[in-house]
Each structure stands twice: as structure tokens, then as C-alpha cells.
Amino acid sequence: xxxxxxxxxxxxxxxxxxxxxxxxxxxxxxxxxxxxxxxxxxxxxxxxxxxxxxxxxxxxxxxxxxxxxxxxxxxxxxxxxxxxxxxxxxxxxxxxxxxxxxxxxxxxxxxxxxxxxxxxxxxxxxxxxxxxxxxxxxxxxxxxxxxxxxxxxxxxxxxxxxxxxxxxxxxxxxxxxxxxxxxxxxxxxxxxxxxxxxxxxxxxxxxxxxxxxxxxxxxxxxxxxxxxxxxxxxxxxxxxxxxxxxxxxxxxxxxxxxxxxxxxxxxxxxxxxxxxxxxx
Amino acid sequence: xxxxxxxxxxxxxxxxxxxxxxxxxxxxxxxxxxxxxxxxxxxxxxxxxxxxxxxxxxxxxxxxxxxxxxxxxxxxxxxxxxxxxxxxxxxxxxxxxxxxxxxxxxxxxxxxxxxxxxxxxxxxxxxxxxxxxxxxxxxxxxxxxxxxxxxxxxxxxxxxxxxxxxxxxxxxxxxxxxxxxxxxxxxxxxxxxxxxxxxxxxxxxxxxxxxxxxxxxxxxxxxxxxxxxxxxxxxxxxxxxxxxxxxxxxxxxxxxxxxxxxxxxxxxxxxxxxxxxxxx
Numbered sequence: 001x002x003x004x005x006x007x008x009x010x011x012x013x014x015x016x017x018x019x020x021x022x023x024x025x026x027x028x029x030x031x032x033x034x035x036x037x038x039x040x041x042x043x044x045x046x047x048x049x050x051x052x053x054x055x056x057x058x059x060x061x062x063x064x065x066x067x068x069x070x071x072x073x074x075x076x077x078x079x080x081x082x083x084x085x086x087x088x089x090x091x092x093x094x095x096x097x098x099x100x101x102x103x104x105x106x107x108x109x110x111x112x113x114x115x116x117x118x119x120x121x122x123x124x125x126x127x128x129x130x131x132x133x134x135x136x137x138x139x140x141x142x143x144x145x146x147x148x149x150x151x152x153x154x155x156x157x158x159x160x161x162x163x164x165x166x167x168x169x170x171x172x173x174x175x176x177x178x179x180x181x182x183x184x185x186x187x188x189x190x191x192x193x194x195x196x197x198x199x200x201x202x203x204x205x206x207x208x209x210x211x212x213x214x215x216x217x218x219x220x221x222x223x224x225x226x227x228x229x230x231x232x233x234x235x236x237x238x239x240x241x242x243x244x245x246x247x248x249x250x251x252x253x254x255x256x257x258x259x260x261x262x263x264x265x266x267x268x269x270x271x272x273x274x275x276x277x278x279x280x
Numbered sequence: 281x282x283x284x285x286x287x288x289x290x291x292x293x294x295x296x297x298x299x300x301x302x303x304x305x306x307x308x309x310x311x312x313x314x315x316x317x318x319x320x321x322x323x324x325x326x327x328x329x330x331x332x333x334x335x336x337x338x339x340x341x342x343x344x345x346x347x348x349x350x351x352x353x354x355x356x357x358x359x360x361x362x363x364x365x366x367x368x369x370x371x372x373x374x375x376x377x378x379x380x381x382x383x384x385x386x387x388x389x390x391x392x393x394x395x396x397x398x399x400x401x402x403x404x405x406x407x408x409x410x411x412x413x414x415x416x417x418x419x420x421x422x423x424x425x426x427x428x429x430x431x432x433x434x435x436x437x438x439x440x441x442x443x444x445x446x447x448x449x450x451x452x453x454x455x456x457x458x459x460x461x462x463x464x465x466x467x468x469x470x471x472x473x474x475x476x477x478x479x480x481x482x483x484x485x486x487x488x489x490x491x492x493x494x495x496x497x498x499x500x501x502x503x504x505x506x507x508x509x510x511x512x513x514x515x516x517x518x519x520x521x522x523x524x525x526x527x528x529x530x531x532x533x534x535x536x537x538x539x540x541x542x543x544x545x546x547x548x549x550x551x552x553x554x555x556x557x558x559x560x
Binding site: 119153154161 | 391393397398399402429430431433434435439440441443444447469470471472473493495496497500510511513
């Protein structure tokens with residue numbers, strides 16, 4: 001397993017960690033200055049901006065872009081809305097290509113009450129991803145399917161386990177040239193089948209996110225922890241991923257409205273570097 | 281699949297649904313008067329009381345007791361505390377026998393920070409359940425192992441899927457004479473492997489709990505929904521369980537501090553009867 005001590009160049013910062021308080025150009029400067037190897041931005045920071053200029057700044061700063069975040073949810077109340085969601089994602093994939101992103105992150109959505117149930121949502125997600133594959137191939141952007149914690153099964157993602165995401169990869173992209181799985185320890189740490197599922201994901205791991213599960217967790221969406229502050233055995237999970245061939249950047253993604261998002265960006269980046277060395 | 285319309289006798293009320301506001305003896309009367317077939321009480325209502333008298337009242341009311349709720353968590357910071365938890369559960373199993381309960385419900389606990397991690401917790405749970413088997417056999421009480429939703433993986437249960445619970449049953453009780461799985465739709469509805477896991481649980485399903493997952497859920501512990509108010513396809517899951525041989529009482533268990541626990545007991549029981557007919 002790689003030693004991350006003093007190696008922020010092996011790590012990436014997802015801008016969600018920094019609270020969306022400063023313009024992307026400032027964050028690119030700050031993350032590069034701190035020595036990180038990559039930065040993953042969100043559409044809210046990119047769309048409507050000069051994307052080529054952002055891409056140039058990222059290249060000049062020698063920052064890799066592991067993942068462009070993230071897809072519009074696929075499930076919808078009707079066919080036109082569903083197809084519009086697919087088109088929206090195609091446009092975002094084109095933007096990801098301009099940015100030079102290695103992947104476009106798929107958070108897939110789930111039930112749209114009262115119109116769809118879990119089985120329908122899964123069907124729409126499967127079809128929706130299928131409709132993106134050729135465009136992603138043409139654009140040279142991988143699709144990084146992220147299973148979310150089952151606490152979000154009703155609204156944010158009907159795909160909840162690594163195994164389920166992997167089964168979808170095998171079904172939709174048997175040649176393994178465009179669709180992979182993004183592992184985020186927050187979403188997968190509890191899974192009794194985790195070791196076997198990650199081993200089975202060899203060659204399909206398109207991203208690896210670290211953070212921590214706090215005890216107690218005040219809010220499952222926005223009270224995620226800094227590595228080392230919670231109960232997740234991050235090193236053990238990273239070891240599984242690297243044993244399965246993952247050699248990409250280790251990315252920090254922490255939604256924390258009440259704690260980290262209130263700290264200065266430079267301080268957050270400092271703490272991340274310490275924690276990557278000791279707790280990830 | 282059984283039709284529950286007008287058949288509260290096929291159903292049981294878990295007293296947690298009624299908010300722990302009235303003495304157990306009143307609840308037994310109310311539940312029997314409403315025509316239900318069973319009632320599952322909690323230790324807080326039983327311990328320190330005249331358990332034989334409670335058992336007599338339940339028998340006189342012709343109420344089955346599907347499950348006595350619930351175990352003390354197994355994982356502990358040290359060996360003495362762990363063994364004390366096991367002993368505590370043995371005493372509760374003896375009480376379950378006096379009550380005439382068909383099973384004692386196992387909610388197993390999880391990480392005890394900073395002393396244990398998930399793997400350790402799982403080990404203690406496995407050992408702890410193993411230490412209860414002979415006593416439960418002697419007392420004629422089944423153990424109903426309840427996997428909880430992964431949102432509780434850090435604190436309430438390191439056992440999070442039907443498959444994981446079933447694997448533990450097979451390992452600890454290969455003869456299948458004492459250890460089974462309790463299915464609660466709230467905890468398992470999201471699972472992509474649910475159909476296969478329930479089919480594989482044939483002969484091991486010792487209980488079936490219904491309620492609903494609300495969207496939005498304000499509190500994952502105490503904002504559980506009445507059947508029909510949320511997103512769970514309860515009938516589909518009950519059909520899987522009955523196809524796998526489950527023919528016990530369908531039990532309603534709803535933790536709802538801010539909604540149902542504020543309604544009169546008689547009203548809650550009325551609504552349950554309507555919803556069992558139409559949404560479960």
C-alpha cells in the first residue's frame with residue numbers, strides 16, 4: 001500500500017470539501033500551492049464559466065482532474081423528463097472532456113414519489129447510463145458510478161453497494177472501456193461483502209474518496225467527518241482498493257456544513273495533509 | 281400471499297408502535313380488543329414487573345407473543361463487560377420463556393469507540409450469540425437476529441444485511457433449531473440482493489416487521505412511517521417472505537416520536553388495521 005505521508009501529490013481535493021465559498025480559480029491556486037496532485041470540481045463551479053480557461057488554469061497548475069461532479073439524477077416522472085436528464089448528462093460529459101477530467105461522476109438518483117418505485121428507478125438508471133456510454137467513449141471521459149450509502153436509497157441513489165454498481169458495469173460495459181466504480185469510504189465502509197466486492201472490482205475502480213463517519217452523525221448528508229475523526233478503517237479499505245489495482249489519486253471529499261466548511265480553506269488543506277499521512 | 285384485509289388476527293402489534301405511554305396491561309387489553317393476534321413487548325415494560333401475571337394476561341387475551349424485545353448490545357470495551365452483556369441476555373431469554381414468547385429479538389450493537397472497530401464488533405457479536413444458543417434451546421425460545429439498516433452500522437448493529445444475518449445463522453446453528461432471522465422492511469428494503477437473500481432464508485424467518493420509510497425522513501431512528509405513507513413496496517417484500525415459507529404474524533413496529541406516538545392508542549390501532557389491509 002502506498003504511504004501518503006508527505007505525498008499530497010498522490011492525493012486530490014474535491015472542492016465540496018472546501019464549502020463552495022470561493023471562486024474555483026482561487027481554489028485551484030490554493031490546492032496547487034498546497035502541493036496536491038489533483039482537484040475535482042463541481043458543475044455549479046464550472047457551468048456558465050469559461051471552461052477552456054478553467055482547463056488551462058488546471059493544466060498550468062499541473063493538477064489532475066480525477067472526477068467532474070456530478071450527474072443529474074436519471075429517474076424522472078415521465079419519459080420527456082428522463083430523456084432531458086440524459087441529455088443534461090451528455091452536455092456535462094462534454095464539459096468534463098474540455099476540463100480534461102479523467103471521469104464524470106455518476107450519482108444516479110432514485111424514487112420520484114409518487115411516480116416511481118425502487119425497481120422502476122433502477123430500470124431508469126440502467127437505461128440512462130446505457131444511453132451515455134457512446135458519448136462518453138467519444139469524449140474520452142470515463143463514467144465513475146458511485147454507489148451511495150443505503151440511507152440515501154429513497155432519494156439520492158438506488159445503487160447502494162459496490163457489488164450492485166459492479167454488476168451494472170459488467171452488464172452495460174462488458175468490454176470495460178468506459179464504465180467503472182467510484183469507491184467512497186463513507187458510502188461503503190459498513191458492507192459485510194466489501195472485501196470481496198472490491199477484489200472483484202479489479203480494473204474497474206475509477207476513483208477513491210476518503211472522509212469519515214462520525215459517531216454521532218448529526219446529519220447524514222452534511223456532517224461527514226475528517227479522516228481520523230470517525231469510525232471508518234480507511235487504511236484497510238484503501239489497502240483493498242490498491243490490492244485490486246487502484247493506483248489513482250486518493251481524493252478527499254467531505255460535506256461538513258457546520259464544521260469544516262466554517263474553517264479557512266488554507267487550514268482545511270493543512271489538516272487534510274496531516275490526516276492523509278496518519279489516518280488514511 | 282395472505283390477504284390481511286379484515287384479518288388483524290394474522291397481525292401483531294409491537295408495543296414500540298404505541299409510544300410506551302401506557303402500562304403494558306392496558307396495551308394488552310387494547311390490542312386484544314382490537315382483534316389483533318399478537319403483541320410483542322419490550323423489556324422496559326416487563327422487567328421488575330410480575331412477569332407470570334403478564335404472561336397470564338397475554339394467554340387469557342389469546343395473544344401470541346412473536347418476539348420479546350430486545351437484546352443488550354454484545355460489543356463492549358472489555359471482556360468482563362462483554363460477558364456481563366451475555367449474562368444480561370440470558371436472563372432476558374429466561375423472561376421470554378416465562379412470557380411464552382416465540383422468540384427473543386437480537387439487536388446486536390456495534391463499535392464501542394475508541395475501543396473496538398467494526399471487525400472486532402462483528403467478532404464479539406458472533407461469540408456472544410454463540411454463548412446464548414444452549415440457554416435459548418433449554419428455554420424453548422428462538423433467537424431472532426435482526427439485521428438493521430446500514431445507517432446504524434456504527435452504533436446499533438454491525439449486522440446490516442439479511443445475507444450477513446443468514447450467514448451467521450448457518451455458521452452458529454447449522455441444525456437450524458434455535459437461531460433465525462427477523463425481517464423488518466425498514467431495515468432491508470433498499471438491498472439489491474433482497475429477493476435472493478430472503479429466498480435463501482427459507483426455514484429461518486422468525487419474524488416479519490412492517491412500517492415505512494418516509495421521504496423525507498427527519499430522523500432515521502424515530503421518524504419511521506405508517507405503512508402506505510412512505511416508499512417501501514411492503515407487499516412485494518412480504519410476498520418474498522411468504523414464498524420462503526414465513527407464515528407467522530405480520531408485526532407492526534413504528535418508532536415515531538413526533539407523529540404516531542402523539543396519537544391516542546385506539547386511533548393508532550385503527551389506522552394500523554386499515555393500512556394492513558391496503559398497504560402491507
